[in-house]
Amino acid sequence: MNSTLVRWLQAPSIIVLFLWMVVPLSMTVYFSTIRYNLLYPERSGFVGLDNYEYFWTDPSFFPALFNTLVLVGSVLAISVILGLAIAMLIDRPFKGRGLARVMLISPFFIMPTVSALVWKNMFMNPIYGLFAVISTSLGLEPIDWLSSYPLLTVIIIVSWQWTPFAVLIFMTSLQSQDQEQKEAAMLDGAGFWSQFWNLTLPHLARPISIVLLIQMIFHLSIFAEIYVTTGGGPGVQSTNLTYLIFTQALQGFDIGVASAGGVFAIILANIVAYFLVRAVGKTLMV
Amino acid sequence: MTDKQISDIKNRIAVIAAWIVACLFFFPIFWMVLTSFKTELQAISVPPKLFFKPTLENFALIQERTDYTKFAWNSIVTSVGGTGLALIIAIPAAYAMAFNSGRWTKDILMWMLSTKMLPAVGVLMPIYLLSQKFGLLDTKGVLVIIYALINLPIIMLILFNYFREIPKEILEASRMDGTSTFNEITQIVMPLAWGGIASTALLSIVLCWNEAFWSINLTASDAGTLPALVASFSSPEGLFWAKLSAVSTLACAPIVVFGWLCQKQLVQGLTFGAVK
Amino acid sequence: MTNLRTTALGLTLGVAGLSAASAGELTIATVNNGHMIEMQKFTSVFEEANPGITVNWVTLDEGTLRSRVTTDVTTKGGQFDIMTIGMYEAPIWGERGWLQALEFGEDYDVDDVLPAMRNGLSHDGNLYAAPFYGESSMIMYRKDLLDAAGMDMPDNPSWGHIQDAAAAMTDKDNGVYGICLRGKPGWGDNMAFLSTMANSFGAQWFNEDWTPALDSPAWNHAVNFYVDLLTNYGPPGSSGNSFNEILALINAGKCGMWIDATIAASFVSDPSQSEVSDVIAFAQAPQAVTTRGSNWLWAWSLAIPAGTKQADDAQKFIEWATSKEYIELVAETNGWSAVPTGTRQSTYDNPNFQEAAVFAEAELKAILSADPENSTLNPSPYVGVQFAAIPEFQAIGTAVGQQMSAALAGDISVEEALEASQKAADREMKKAGYY
Numbered sequence: 001m002n003s004t005l006v007r008w009l010q011a012p013s014i015i016v017l018f019l020w021m022v023v024p025l026s027m028t029v030y031f032s033t034i035r036y037n038l039l040y041p042e043r044s045g046f047v048g049l050d051n052y053e054y055f056w057t058d059p060s061f062f063p064a065l066f067n068t069l070v071l072v073g074s075v076l077a078i079s080v081i082l083g084l085a086i087a088m089l090i091d092r093p094f095k096g097r098g099l100a101r102v103m104l105i106s107p108f109f110i111m112p113t114v115s116a117l118v119w120k121n122m123f124m125n126p127i128y129g130l131f132a133v134i135s136t137s138l139g140l141e142p143i144d145w146l147s148s149y150p151l152l153t154v155i156i157i158v159s160w161q162w163t164p165f166a167v168l169i170f171m172t173s174l175q176s177q178d179q180e181q182k183e184a185a186m187l188d189g190a191g192f193w194s195q196f197w198n199l200t201l202p203h204l205a206r207p208i209s210i211v212l213l214i215q216m217i218f219h220l221s222i223f224a225e226i227y228v229t230t231g232g233g234p235g236v237q238s239t240n241l242t243y244l245i246f247t248q249a250l251q252g253f254d255i256g257v258a259s260a261g262g263v264f265a266i267i268l269a270n271i272v273a274y275f276l277v278r279a280v281g282k283t284l285m286v
Numbered sequence: 287m288t289d290k291q292i293s294d295i296k297n298r299i300a301v302i303a304a305w306i307v308a309c310l311f312f313f314p315i316f317w318m319v320l321t322s323f324k325t326e327l328q329a330i331s332v333p334p335k336l337f338f339k340p341t342l343e344n345f346a347l348i349q350e351r352t353d354y355t356k357f358a359w360n361s362i363v364t365s366v367g368g369t370g371l372a373l374i375i376a377i378p379a380a381y382a383m384a385f386n387s388g389r390w391t392k393d394i395l396m397w398m399l400s401t402k403m404l405p406a407v408g409v410l411m412p413i414y415l416l417s418q419k420f421g422l423l424d425t426k427g428v429l430v431i432i433y434a435l436i437n438l439p440i441i442m443l444i445l446f447n448y449f450r451e452i453p454k455e456i457l458e459a460s461r462m463d464g465t466s467t468f469n470e471i472t473q474i475v476m477p478l479a480w481g482g483i484a485s486t487a488l489l490s491i492v493l494c495w496n497e498a499f500w501s502i503n504l505t506a507s508d509a510g511t512l513p514a515l516v517a518s519f520s521s522p523e524g525l526f527w528a529k530l531s532a533v534s535t536l537a538c539a540p541i542v543v544f545g546w547l548c549q550k551q552l553v554q555g556l557t558f559g560a561v562k
Numbered sequence: 563m564t565n566l567r568t569t570a571l572g573l574t575l576g577v578a579g580l581s582a583a584s585a586g587e588l589t590i591a592t593v594n595n596g597h598m599i600e601m602q603k604f605t606s607v608f609e610e611a612n613p614g615i616t617v618n619w620v621t622l623d624e625g626t627l628r629s630r631v632t633t634d635v636t637t638k639g640g641q642f643d644i645m646t647i648g649m650y651e652a653p654i655w656g657e658r659g660w661l662q663a664l665e666f667g668e669d670y671d672v673d674d675v676l677p678a679m680r681n682g683l684s685h686d687g688n689l690y691a692a693p694f695y696g697e698s699s700m701i702m703y704r705k706d707l708l709d710a711a712g713m714d715m716p717d718n719p720s721w722g723h724i725q726d727a728a729a730a731m732t733d734k735d736n737g738v739y740g741i742c743l744r745g746k747p748g749w750g751d752n753m754a755f756l757s758t759m760a761n762s763f764g765a766q767w768f769n770e771d772w773t774p775a776l777d778s779p780a781w782n783h784a785v786n787f788y789v790d791l792l793t794n795y796g797p798p799g800s801s802g803n804s805f806n807e808i809l810a811l812i813n814a815g816k817c818g819m820w821i822d823a824t825i826a827a828s829f830v831s832d833p834s835q836s837e838v839s840d841v842i843a844f845a846q847a848p849q850a851v852t853t854r855g856s857n858w859l860w861a862w863s864l865a866i867p868a869g870t871k872q873a874d875d876a877q878k879f880i881e882w883a884t885s886k887e888y889i890e891l892v893a894e895t896n897g898w899s900a901v902p903t904g905t906r907q908s909t910y911d912n913p914n915f916q917e918a919a920v921f922a923e924a925e926l927k928a929i930l931s932a933d934p935e936n937s938t939l940n941p942s943p944y945v946g947v948q949f950a951a952i953p954e955f956q957a958i959g960t961a962v963g964q965q966m967s968a969a970l971a972g973d974i975s976v977e978e979a980l981e982a983s984q985k986a987a988d989r990e991m992k993k994a995g996y997y
Contacts, residue, residue, distance in 0.1 A: 009378040104312070107314070111513055133332055160311070247960060250407065259411070273396065423641055502622070507620050519594065523594075525810040
């Protein structure tokens with residue numbers, strides 16, 4: 001295949017993505033340098049970096065940045081570790097495994113808004129929620145999840161949705177693991193952990209990196225789960241960067257500042273991606 | 287106890303643990319569906335009722351208030367359309383990158399992924415204004431285009447990885463026979479990669495189906511998808527958990543059932559090179 | 563590439579054809595509250611009376627609706643022919659020329675619309691939105707619990723009295739909390755209530771020179787009182803409670819008192835959803851140093867965005883939905899206790915309504931006593947009771963609401979919360995160029 005043809009085949013996706021990236025992005029960058037509040041259409045004009053400064057000096061900025069990283073980090077850790085454990089648990093054949101599998105991966109198909117609403121109302125409500133009912137019946141003080149542990153609440157909900165995705169991928173990969181190799185190792189007297197470290201984990205290296213990469217992309221911009229449950233609060237305890245931008249764009253209607261926030265978010269995403277690619281990129285691009 | 291017995295017990299414990307975990311993960315969905323058949327008073331009763339006379343009044347009321355089938359149809363069209371459009375663009379590109387990777391391949395792929403990290407709300411205004419300019423507000427078309435674009439990077443990543451598993455020798459052999467590139471893609475690569483393409487498509491349909499932000503912000507009465515329907519029942523004045531559960535069940539049921547049916551297919555394709 | 567271009571072009575053309583709304587089709591954006599849901603059910607009545615007009619509804623939750631309609635009206639998106647907006651938006655949008663002024667014929671009897679509502683929805687003498695239902699705030703309390711405690715409730719109680727009553731009614735072992743108040747962050751949630759409470763303590767949002775006044779002793783006093791009250795006598799999880807959550811609590815008999823929207827009265831006195839419907843009584847919102855601004859004023863109203871092609875049909879619909887006839891239609895079908903209230907004097911004058919609605923008198927009194935032009939003890943430059951009708955308020959109210967909810971949850975002190983609030987408000991006002 002000649003290289004011209006290669007370029008022609010790649011071209012559509014690159015051009016389309018380039019347009020997708022460049023047109024809105026350049027508009028975003030442009031908006032971020034002008035005075036642009038939807039509620040004040042008559043005010044306009046170039047303001048330089050004022051919008052950036054305003055976003056940057058917002059007392060919520062650093063907490064939001066921190067929350068974003070905590071959120072992404074914990075959900076990644078939980079879903080990968082739990083996902084691995086569950087995938088190995090259901091790797092051996094047993095009666096009804098098909099059903100158990102279907103049950104396990106179902107949360108991944110549920111809309112984020114819906115899962116947030118279900119968790120918030122029917123489980124975490126401090127009076128009627130199932131958790132509260134259980135703790136009351138055990139004679140314990142019910143926990144008010146949304147206001148006492150807001151970030152943890154969001155982490156739990158997101159992990160519930162995404163662990164099944166990790167299970168799905170790991171489960172598939174485990175099935176392709178060489179059974180003879182495993183049995184041979186077993187005969188050699190290799191224990192569970194040594195088997196895990198020496199055979200399973202290397203075998204799963206690439207699936208793990210893919211899961212990390214795909215999930216990170218989604219977790220950096222978590223929004224619905226926060227909007228529906230804690231609304232970013234109390235205070236800014238569960239505000240992430242996306243939510244902070246949302247408050248600027250759709251509550252303050254200041255598109256200038258929101259656009260500056262968007263540019264910050266892209267920069268952050270690329271920094272994270274850079275380190276992630278360094279960490280997992282090797283296995284990804286063998 | 288013999289080793290055999292010990293490993294039997296271990297196995298049994300593992301099976302029980304697997305079932306417990308499966309039930310825990312599935313419970314919220316079960317609970318949601320159960321609540322959708324309760325009356326509003328039963329839905330918030332303490333202690334919660336596990337046995338009750340099921341009612342269909344919530345579902346009847348939702349159909350009375352809105353047109354579920356229209357929202358569902360919009361969801362189907364936009365999910366399938368967006369996925370289809372993305373695949374048309376992604377397959378040739380992933381093919382080219384996988385079989386003729388160059389110095390920049392990795393960087394291009396990473397750059398594509400980074401476009402996906404742009405928070406939607408940060409670009410809402412540009413997209414809104416553009417859609418308005420082209421008369422695309424409240425149309426399925428704009429959602430198809432946006433869904434294709436936001437899923438394109440993920441689709442590229444998965445397809446790229448899948449295509450790389452195809453032995454190059456097969457292609458080289460066919461090239462010796464003078465097969466054209468078009469035929470090469472359609473007759474050799476596609477059949478070999480069919481599993482991967484299908485599961486990528488399934489994954490993308492799921493992601494499109496559950497997309498709420500663009501659907502709610504760019505549509506009005508014509509093109510709203512199921513997440514917009516859910517939004518019309520979330521947090522009203524008054525406590526309506528049963529109705530909320532019913533509408534959630536209606537919104538999720540098609541994609542969950544679809545996921546169950548295609549589970550085997552989904553699993554086969556997402557091996558990410560773990561197959562050796 | 564060609565392929566792609568054709569696809570894209572085809573899509574564009576295909577959908578562009580679909581998007582142009584055909585004549586006589588009205589698209590109405592509304593909030594998913596009970597009265598609006600009822601209005602949707604009556605759509606066919608309107609359509610039969612006006613052949614050629616069909617109505618499409620877009621129903622959303624309050625927060626989403628607000629951002630959708632604001633985006634649409636400011637960018638001239640033209641997706642909606644009628645928008646459901648509140649008393650906060652109407653004057654601001656009217657002033658900017660984004661709404662079409664409403665003029666009604668004789669039959670509509672615009673003078674029957676309560677003056678407080680008319681004023682709140684007007685700018686420069688033009689009415690920009692017609693109230694569909696209106697509300698103020700008042701106390702709803704459990705007469706049985708109060709009697710058992712040997713106390714009474716004056717018609718205009720003081721906050722001190724409320725505190726004593728809350729202490730007397732609280733019985734945590736039996737899950738009864740003396741007082742339930744909003745704590746969930748949001749300018750329309752906890753701040754709507756807290757603003758009225760602060761007003762009655764003599765506080766205000768902005769000084770005459772538009773500098774934020776959140777660092778005043780009055781605010782400090784009010785918020786401390788609020789946090790203490792809820793910490794000692796409120797239910798667990800107050801910082802996440804808003805209208806819905808508390809409604810569920812009071813209906814289940816878990817609250818002694820509740821100060822909130824008058825619209826709640828029709829829910830708590832409805833035996834089909836409330837366990838305490840027969841023991842609920844009503845009084846005016848409490849005062850501390852003044853009664854000024856101690857109860858809020860709000861109306862969900864219908865407005866026509868400027869430049870819609872369906873202006874005439876839209877006007878027809880609004881005229882129908884906010885008319886006396888509509889109220890009678892609802893009364894005939896669902897009974898007088900279910901009609902949208904708070905908009906017309908004639909509703910309150912109707913003996914059938916007075917009989918069906920035990921809360922009618924208290925509600926009307928609350929609505930009539932609210933004066934958005936004059937809602938603070940000391941002079942202030944803004945209009946609005948539980949908000950300041952300036953575009954910046956939404957952002958400020960949201961930020962302050964977050965701080966208050968954090969203070970209520972005990973994460974930060976009241977002083978810290980108010981200091982952070984003052985700072986946030988100051989930043990926002992400076993950015994907007996007020997000073």
